[in-house]
Amino acid sequence: MRSTRRRSGILLVASIAVAGLAAPVGMSVAGRAGAGASGSDAPTPEPAGAECRTSVRGSRVVAYCHNPYPSTDRVQLHTECRRWWDIDADTAPVDVGPGRTVRLDDRCWKEVGSAWVTHGVQDAA
Numbered sequence: 001m002r003s004t005r006r007r008s009g010i011l012l013v014a015s016i017a018v019a020g021l022a023a024p025v026g027m028s029v030a031g032r033a034g035a036g037a038s039g040s041d042a043p044t045p046e047p048a049g050a051e052c053r054t055s056v057r058g059s060r061v062v063a064y065c066h067n068p069y070p071s072t073d074r075v076q077l078h079t080e081c082r083r084w085w086d087i088d089a090d091t092a093p094v095d096v097g098p099g100r101t102v103r104l105d106d107r108c109w110k111e112v113g114s115a116w117v118t119h120g121v122q123d124a125a
Contacts, residue, residue, distance in 0.1 A: 074120035081108035
């Protein structure tokens with residue numbers, strides 16, 4: 001008779017442990033299922049921004065930027081010259097409309113240290 005009580009106690013403790021471990025998992029799954037129905041998730045932003053390809057040849061920098069998206073992207077080429085006495089420069093900002101490609105160019109007197117393009121995406125009107 002004693003072994004039956006012992007088995008019952010072990011089964012009771014084991015079932016409480018399993019229930020304690022399974023409850024957080026069940027609540028997590030239920031929370032994820034309810035989140036999709038509530039509609040409180042922020043909308044994912046549309047892809048935007050022009051793709052730019054920059055090349056450096058000697059002291060000249062050229063960047064071609066193509067915008068495949070429906071929003072306008074304002075791009076600007078920045079050139080940092082390698083020599084301390086050579087003046088770094090930025091081009092004027094250019095708007096790249098949907099489906100358009102623009103060419104940006106700049107130069108240093110001697111070698112180019114680095115060049116990059118910055119973007120300012122504007123919403124579609």
